[in-house]
Amino acid sequence: MSIETVQLTRVYGSTRAVDGVDLSLSDELRVLALIGPSGGGKSTFLRLIGGLEPPTSGSVRIDGEELPVSEEGLLAFRKKNGFLFQSFNLFPHMDARENIVLPLVEVHSWERAEATRRAEEVAERFGLVEHLGKLPHQLSGGQQQRIALARAMAHEPELLLLDEPTSALDPEMKAEVLDLIGDLCQEGQRIVLSTHEMGFAREASDHIGFLSDGRLIESGPASSLFDAPETEQVRGFLNKVMKW
Numbered sequence: 001m002s003i004e005t006v007q008l009t010r011v012y013g014s015t016r017a018v019d020g021v022d023l024s025l026s027d028e029l030r031v032l033a034l035i036g037p038s039g040g041g042k043s044t045f046l047r048l049i050g051g052l053e054p055p056t057s058g059s060v061r062i063d064g065e066e067l068p069v070s071e072e073g074l075l076a077f078r079k080k081n082g083f084l085f086q087s088f089n090l091f092p093h094m095d096a097r098e099n100i101v102l103p104l105v106e107v108h109s110w111e112r113a114e115a116t117r118r119a120e121e122v123a124e125r126f127g128l129v130e131h132l133g134k135l136p137h138q139l140s141g142g143q144q145q146r147i148a149l150a151r152a153m154a155h156e157p158e159l160l161l162l163d164e165p166t167s168a169l170d171p172e173m174k175a176e177v178l179d180l181i182g183d184l185c186q187e188g189q190r191i192v193l194s195t196h197e198m199g200f201a202r203e204a205s206d207h208i209g210f211l212s213d214g215r216l217i218e219s220g221p222a223s224s225l226f227d228a229p230e231t232e233q234v235r236g237f238l239n240k241v242m243k244w
């Protein structure tokens, strides 16, 4: 996919959460990872790219097409994407199956029978069949996040947006979710994600963007950004987070 942002900006009150980001990534891009300090603008950037909210100013083009700014246009664009957030966001009163089925029926207008078949198919693939009848509170964090990932994937999104998909998980569960995301990357799923897992970012992505104070401080292929950061700021950040 190609992603191009021109002076992309999102302001909340007096905070410039994303501040004049220019990024131009060509067609070969499959996986873009956003890293950087807390509050740097990663989640906001993901929401803008995914069409969850319009920018205050500037623009986004994906595959050459400019993202709409009207609420109606954004809604249609959003449906083509899949989203996964840090904290599972499953419907607490519905079992895992229904958590996958309902958006297919309500948002994507699938027939219920077809949606149920699809839920079972993705559950099979993600090793979740035995959990389909359970409510979220009966599942471990890793299982919940895998259900949320199955839900985000069920309609075969053009672009999958993952916002710190593993930061709420214990190390072991982190590994199982990262493995699954790694498989999706390998299969060519187009993904934009934010993460604090540097090893994973390096392994799984084609391109890394470092955001701090809403600004894109550096951006480049994983190998060059990690091995030869150009700025003192990125070097300092990597030294700090890779120490352990």
Ligand SMILES: Nc1ncnc2c1ncn2[C@@H]1O[C@H](COP(=O)(O)OP(=O)(O)OP(=O)(O)O)[C@@H](O)[C@H]1O
Residues within 6 Å of the ligand: 012, 013, 015, 016, 017, 018, 036, 037, 038, 039, 040, 041, 042, 043, 044, 045
């Ligand atoms: N809806 C909002 N209303 C007001 N301020 C916001 C909103 N969303 C984000 N911000 C502010 O914008 C800045 C960027 O936040 P953002 O959540 O994008 O950072 P982040 O890089 O995802 O941080 P983290 O690594 O902690 O998730 C922060 O200062 C945050 O407080």
Ligand SMILES: [Mg+2]
Residues within 6 Å of the ligand: 042, 043, 044, 163, 164, 194
């Ligand atoms: Mg965030």
